[in-house]
Amino acid sequence: MKIAEAAARSGLSIDTIRFYERSGLLPPIARGSDGMRRFSPETADWLRLLASLRETGMELRAMRRFAELYRQGDATIPERRRMLQEHAANLELRRAALDRCAALLAHKLQRYSEIEGG
Amino acid sequence: MKIAEAAARSGLSIDTIRFYERSGLLPPIARGSDGMRRFSPETADWLRLLASLRETGMELRAMRRFAELYRQGDATIPERRRMLQEHAANLELRRAALDRCAALLAHKLQRYSEIEGG
DNA sequence: TACCGCCCTTGAGCGGCTCCAGATCAAGCG
DNA sequence: CGCTTGATCTGGAGCCGCTCAAGGGCGGTA
Numbered sequence: 001m002k003i004a005e006a007a008a009r010s011g012l013s014i015d016t017i018r019f020y021e022r023s024g025l026l027p028p029i030a031r032g033s034d035g036m037r038r039f040s041p042e043t044a045d046w047l048r049l050l051a052s053l054r055e056t057g058m059e060l061r062a063m064r065r066f067a068e069l070y071r072q073g074d075a076t077i078p079e080r081r082r083m084l085q086e087h088a089a090n091l092e093l094r095r096a097a098l099d100r101c102a103a104l105l106a107h108k109l110q111r112y113s114e115i116e117g118g
Numbered sequence: 119m120k121i122a123e124a125a126a127r128s129g130l131s132i133d134t135i136r137f138y139e140r141s142g143l144l145p146p147i148a149r150g151s152d153g154m155r156r157f158s159p160e161t162a163d164w165l166r167l168l169a170s171l172r173e174t175g176m177e178l179r180a181m182r183r184f185a186e187l188y189r190q191g192d193a194t195i196p197e198r199r200r201m202l203q204e205h206a207a208n209l210e211l212r213r214a215a216l217d218r219c220a221a222l223l224a225h226k227l228q229r230y231s232e233i234e235g236g
Numbered sequence: 237t238a239c240c241g242c243c244c245t246t247g248a249g250c251g252g253c254t255c256c257a258g259a260t261c262a263a264g265c266g
Numbered sequence: 267c268g269c270t271t272g273a274t275c276t277g278g279a280g281c282c283g284c285t286c287a288a289g290g291g292c293g294g295t296a
Contacts, residue, residue: 004273014274015254023252034261036274049222056219060252074233081230088223089214096210098216103173104167105206112199115192122242132243133285141283152292154243178283237296253281260288261274266268 006039010047011055023036025050025067057094058087098115124157128140128165129173135165141178143168143185176205 020026021037026046029037030056041049053063066083069076119228125132134235139159141157144164148156157165196206 001222005161009155013254016252018275019253034274036261049226052215052219052222054252055215077230077234081227081285084223084230086152088220091220095213095216097173100172102209103208104170105202108140108167109125109199109202109206112195112202116195120243134283136245137284152243154292172283202275240293240295242292244289246288247286248288249285250288251282255280256271258276260273262273263271265270 001041001044003037003039003101006037006044006047009044014071020047020050024064027048027062027067027071054088056087056091058090062087119157119159119162121157124155124162124165127162129169130165133174138165142182143178144187145185150161171205173221174205174209180205 001009003017005015009027010017012020017026021029021030027043029043032038050063053066054060055060062083065082069083099104119127121132121135124130125135126133130138135144139147145161147161148158150156158220168181172185180201184198186199187201
């Protein structure tokens, strides 16, 4: 598939995909005879994973490290597992932050109601 | 209180607080005779709110707008309410993204276990 | 008096995109 | 066949939100 479809499937922008390629986050991307990138389904899945990790706050540096380990094969699974577990723990912190913010907003909104209502 | 305490209480860094002041997100900050910023408890609370909004993805532009409305008094409460409601809706989207990522990670981690275990 | 710690300002640097200009190529159309 | 349209390409500039470094001042302690 071409870059537009890869973008649509992953949720990343076309520019971001090119930026990720430059940044060493992607496997080698084949080119058609027209010089344009052709994404395999596997790479599209990889983009979806990257999008999900990034959207939840993983840094590019860590994603680059993860990509590098992935390239090196199954022997790196223990370290990859550690990275994903660490990120999973991170998700909990983010969820807690959302909860705190939601509570704060609920409180503020209620105060607004009181001011307007009374 | 001085800036270090305001930072500790809000969770923002000292540099970020100064940056927010420059960016028009804060009310005027008093200075002591030594030239140093003195934060009132109210401003410290405001910093906590900003930190919470920012941590959950509100853009500085929106926060600046909110600060501006706040400065203009109670007449702007309807618009402020709309802004906070919009952000609250945003929190739900972020929560959903966290959930999707958590599910993806659980799936990946399980596959790692299978590869390593078998 | 010398040092330490906290604060100040200015300005540069960085991470992560995002956008723009100018060029190329394929397909569709009169 | 030439022309336009649309998707892609590259290189480079620009933007947002910090973050850090340099150089300096003030106040307290040994």
